[in-house]
Every structure is written in structure tokens, then in C-alpha cells.
Amino acid sequence: MSVVTLQVDGRDVAVPAGSTLLQAIRAAGLSVPTLCDLEGLEPVGACRLCLVELEGSQRLLPACASEASEGQVIRTDTAQLQGYRRMAVELFFAEGNHVCAFCVANGTCELQDVAVAVGMDHSRFPYQYPQRSVDASHPRFSLDHNRCILCTRCVRVCDQIEGAHVWDVAERGSDCRIVAGLDQPWGEVDACTSCGKCVDVCPTGALFAKEDTTAEKHPHPERAGQLRRAREQRQWIS
Amino acid sequence: MVALPPCERPRLRCCAASGCRSAGARPLLAALRAAAAAGGTAPDGIAAGDQAADDISAGASAAPEPLEVRSVGCLRLCGEGPLVAWDGPEGTRLFGGLAPAAAAALVDQVRGLASLPLAADPALVSHQLDLEQPFFRLQRPLVLEGCGIVDPERIEAALAHGSYAQLRRVLHELSPEAVREQVRRSGLRGRGGGGYPTGLKWDTVALQPPGRRYVVCNADEGDPGAFMDRSVLEGDPHRLLEGMAIAAYAVGADHGYLYVRAEYPLAIERLRLALQQARQQGLLGPSIAGTAFALELEVRVGAGAYVCGEETALLHSIQGQRGIPRTRPPYPAQAGLWGAPTLINNVETFAAVPVILRQGGDWYAAIGSEGSRGTKVFSLSGAIRHTGLVEVPMGISLRTVVETMGGGDPDGGAVKAVQTGGPSGGCIPADLLDTPVDFESLLSLGSMMGSGGMVVIGQGTAMPEVARHFMAFSVNESCGKCVPCRAGTVQLLALLDRFVEQRATAADLEALEALCAMVKATSLCGLGQAAPNPVLSTLRHFRQEYTAALGPGS
Secondary structure (H helix, E strand, O other), X not given: OOEEEEEEOOEEEEEEOOOEHXXXXXXXXXXXXXXXXXXXXXXXXXXXXXXXXXXXXXXXXEHHHOEOOOOOEEEOOOHHHHHHHHHHHHHXXXXXXXXXXXXXXXXXXXXXXXXXXXXXXXXXXXXXXXXXXXXXXXXXXXXXXXXXXXOOHHHHHHHHHHOOOOEEEEOOHHHOEEEEOOOEOHHHOOOOOOOOHHHHHOOOOOEEEOOOOOOOOOOOOHHHHXXXXXXXXXXXXX | OOOOXXXXXXXXXXXXXXXXXXXXXXHHHHHHHHHHHHOOOOXXXXXXXXXXXXXXXXXXXXXXXXXXXXXXXXXXOHHHOOEEEEEEOOEEEEEXXXXXXXHHHHHHHXXXXXXXXXXXXXXXXXXXXXXXXXXXXXXXXXXXXXXXXXXXXXXXXXXXXXXXXXXXXXXXXXXXHHHHHHHHHHOOEOOOOOOOEHHHHHHHHHOOOOOOOEEEEEEOOOOOOOOHHHHHHHHXXXXXXXHHHHHHHHHOOOEEEEXXXXXXXXXXXXXXXXHHHHHHOOOOEOOHHHOOOOEEEEEEEOOOOHHHHOHHHHHHHHOOOOOOOOOOOOOOOOOOHHHOOEEEEEHXXXXXXXXXXXXXXXXXXXXXXXXXXXXXXXXXXXXXXXXXXXXXXXOOEHHHHHHHHOOOOOOOOOEEEEEEOHHHOXXXXXXXXXXXXXXXXXXXXXXXOXXXXXXEEEOOOOHHHHHHHHHHHHHHHOOOXXXXXHHHHHHHHHHHHHHHOOOEOHHHHHHHHHHHHHHHHHOOOHHHHHOOHHHHHHHHXXXXXXXXXXXXXX
């Protein structure tokens, strides 16, 4: 297997050719915040939190969706990037209705974690208070659109791992929302196998099990990667 | 071209493209044809006949020969539509805004049956347009060579005008590499807005590992104020098909798509007709022009999303998926439709190809300016006297286009700014109008060439309002995939509201600039990255209008 070496925040790191910049950053013992990315799912580069600077380039690169190449010099934590990341997190909070105090995911929420990581204690942008609904038609799970950040992990895990493609995105811009089936109540979608993978990988409290109440969600974002490895590399134990 | 050399047999050309149709071209065309068939309304009501033209001068007793009334594409001066050109022994005369009731009077003039001379005919004289004015005289039609001359619904007309001659020649005489060589030498750059070197893009597709390739025409022209591509599609579709077929041959593609926005129904109709005619003539399909080269082209109609003009979103849409962009690389030239190398060019880019092959790349490169070769079609609209379509050599100054050709402000006031590049571009202030129109100059001013829409802004328009207008467009058209564009544009619009309503604070100005920088730097695709441009360019050139909008107490 060929290897590429690059530098991340001054640290030299070698990764297998074909690795992403995000993998290289992690191999260097560093981290960048992510929300849409999840091991086991195809990257989409949508949350823009993992953007990094590449020396010699004006453009910022999404680490999750960019391939590492030989000799790159990457910076992950400049003042500019910190500023953009904080703004992106503020935009996430301002566009939805995120109320941690009574959220099922309080304490296990990746949006909350990212806010802490980027030092966001309040949003400088006015909250939009959008009118959103809750779909509780499924017998075991619920979808609270107020907490959805449109990372599309649920869409991808259902399509790429479960193979059911129950979820997709409807509308556009700030009207975007996750829809089940042909924009039906989730409980009426025959294609849904009730496997719960979408709930496992949801980074916030948007998808949750009905028996869980405030701060009781137990997400399993690692399962997408485990299943992918089991299937493709025959590694059954993580 | 509008003005044609003098011709023996007189002829009328009536624009039947969208702009003139909306101004009443269809009833006018019908009235002209009826009058031509009836032999005009000369006193005795002469029937149409086929006697020699000489007899016409004999007066009302002679039956005139049939008069051709041709339906053509855009005759350029759209704001004066419906437009009718009269070609005759004295050259071309152009009329604008004729009512169907005036059709008979015009036909009488053409036939020499009118009782009054043209200059004294009250039904016509006020409608005659000056073809010697700079708007027409400074045009250099290459892409629009056949637009306004050929009947876009008749392939025979296009063939007679030279369409497909280069395709035939190329297939019989040139290797794909030799074709790409000419395109490289021409210096042609993509006319869709980005200005990527066309020859380089063709090479990138052609040199991919062996396998299937696709060719795609981006006809999703969506910038407000842009109607160049529509005019090509409606006015001379065969030129586009020929350019695309040459491109397909040059990159080794045997299948292609024309992605047209649904808002262009006439363009779609004419394109489908043109495809059908080209297949019937053996100019598309298997074994084109008797060679082994085969090409299938299909029309794909968009569903009303501006973002589908972004190439990766466009490809998703063709594949039947949601039209959202993806991260590049891989570029479509490497992995496009269904993973195959795919050449995507804009309508105007493809339409420039036949003339490049006919005259040679070097000939084309001699037109225009360093770095921006050839001609560019612009659509002029807004606060300008002459609204319409111009094709000019690159490097011409904005002032020449807007003031000399466009005639400046219709009310005689000074032009305030010119908006180029649509919601991705910016506003260039009047004092910078001497800037040459080329890719780099416009970028350096914080605007961009874009696809070619030029919206002239008059003194009465406030710049924060212009910025808000375009931001509202971006909010509506954001696909919603990435957060800076989906949520950032919403916040930018709210901030701009405060400036338009004169209740902004100094902190708002700071927030506006910071958020513009963030959305520009972090958005996933070109739409989001360029969404702040109208704000940034007006902040740069008209900052005082923003500071003047700061409310009391700031």
C-alpha cells in the first residue's frame, strides 16, 4: 500500500494513499469539529466545520471530503478558521429551535459538543424560530424537525448501510426538511425496517426512541462504521 | 446579423423569439403573412400572383410576386419589439413596435404599392429604427451570426446558412486532437461565467482513461437579466447542436444532454424540433455524415432551480437525483455523469465552436483582448435606452457597451452603476465604466463576467436595496445543503433589511462584513461562495450608502 506524508499544524504524518484529510488530521493526533461526517457513510461536506487551510491555496478544503496528498501543509486551527467555525455553529443554532434544557439528547448531543469545542456561548445572529413539526407516527421512534440540522446522516445510513432509502431531503434553502418515503408520515412508510440506524447516527435529538425522555438518548454513531467494516473488510469485532 | 447586403427579391424577417413574442410578434407575423398572401391592401384589392417583379411598378393592376415573410430569431433591439426587418435592393430597414394593423401598410411599401413614400407613411415612419446607430454598428456577430437570419424551425435554412458544414469537414478531415488544437489556439474560455479555458477542459476529458464519455450543454441560464443563451436556443439551435457534436467528436463522447431550464418553453420546443430534424438529416444518430462517428443528444428539462446551473448539481439533476452540488474534485471532466468523464460547456461556448473551426483558432484569438479572446454576447437591460442583445469583441469598454451602444439612461440622467454577473456578480460604479470587459478586469473590481447579463442601474436606485434584491434571490435559490449558504444568506438578508429600512447600527455593518466573508469562504459551491458578492461590491464602491443608512444612536 502506498503512503502519503503531509504536515498538519506542524506535525508530520503518514497515511495510506486515498485517506482523507480528516483521517490524516486524526492520525496526527489532532481533531477538527465535524457534524455531517461519520465513519461508514459517504462524506457530503455539508456542515463546513472541518474546513482547513491548505498552504498555497486560497480555497478552504473540507477535510472530510478531500483526499490527502503528498507534501500538503495543512492548518486546522487558525484564527480565521476558528472565527468561521464559531459562526457556522451560531448559524446552526439560530436556524432551528434548539433548547438543550428539555432535549432528549442533552448531554449526548454533537451540536452541543461542537458549540463547546468552538467556544460558542451565545448566538450573535437572531434566532429564526421557524415553525417546524414533530412526526411521532412511527411506533418506536419520533422525528422532531425543530432539532434537525440537515446533516443527512439519517438519509445516508438508511440508503448506504440499511439499503432502504426511507429518508431524503425535500424543499430547498431554509425550507429544507427531512422527509420519509414520499413525504409521508414516517409510520406509514412500508420501506422502513424499523432498524433504528437513523436514530443511532443522528447527532442531535431530532431522531430519538420514544421511550427516551429528556437527556436520555443513547446514540450509537459508531455503528455505521462497524457495519461498513464488517461488510467490506470482514472485521466483525471493533 | 440584422442588416444584410442588398438583395433583389425583397423579404421580411419577423422576430418570433420570446422577447418579441411577449410584445406581440405572433399576431404581427400572422398579419404580415396574411397581407403578403393577399397581395397587400392596394386600392383594388389585388390577389397574390407570381408575375415578374417588374410588373409591380406597373401599378395597382399587376399581381405581385409572393413575398417571403420569414420567422427568425432575435433581431437584438428587444426593447423595441416586435421587430421586423425588411431586406430589399436598398439593404435592410428595421421596424419596431408595429401593430398587426400596420402589416398591410408595410407589405404595400415592400411591394412598392403604397400611395405614400415610406418617410411619409404615418403607419410606419415612427416605427423605423436606425440601423446605423452604434447599438448595431459596433456589434461583431460570431455566435449570433445566424440568429435573426435563419428560420430556427427549418434545418434547410440553417444548412443553407452553413450550419453543419464544419461538423462534416471535421469528421472527414480532422482528428479529434486536431480539433482540440484549434480550440486551444482560439483561447476560448467558458462563457457560462467561470471562464475556464475551453481547450484545456476538452483535453482533460479526452485524455481520461478509455471508456464512455458524455457531453453536456448547460442551458440552465438563470441569472436575472440574462437572456443570451435563450436567444441562441430560440434563434439558431442548429449552430449549438453542431458545436456540441464537434465537441463530442473531439473528446470521444457518443452521448450527450442539453439541460434546459423549464422556464424556456420555446427554446425547448425549438431544440427538440432541431434534434429531430438533425437526426432525419443524418447529422445526429449513428454514422454521422457517413462516418463511424455516432452521437445521441437528448433534452433534459430542469425543474426550476437556479443551483442546477452549477455543474455538479446539473449532473445530479440529469441523473434523476436532487439537484444539489457536491464537493469538487473530482471534477466532472474526471468523474461526471454516472461516474464517466463528462464535458460540460455553456450554450454560448458550444455555439462559438463552428466559427472557430471554420476560420481557425488563430483567427478567433486575434479578436478580443489578451486573456479574453473572441466575442461575448451580453444582454442589456435595466435603466438603459436600448434594451437587447449585443455581441461585441472582448476588451471593449463597459462605457462603450452601456453608453454608446446602450444609449445610457432613458431619462437622460447619468448611469449610476452596471450590475454584471447576476447574483454572483457585483455592481461597477459609473466612474469605472472605462474598464475593459474581460474576465480579469471585472473580477478585480469585485464583480465577474458571469454569463453576460448587464443590468444598468439608474440614479434613483439605492445600492443596499440592490444588494438586498440579489440576496433575496440567493435565499430563495439556495439548495440548503451547506449551512453558510442555507442559514447565512437568511441572516444576511435580515441585516440588509435593516440598512434598507434605515435602522442599522455600526455593529450591523460589522456583522454584515464578517458574515459576507464567512459565507464567501466557507460555502460549498459557487452559488454560496458568490452570494455575498452583490453586498461586497456595493460596500466597496458605494459604502457611503450603507453608512448613511445607520439609524440614530449608532
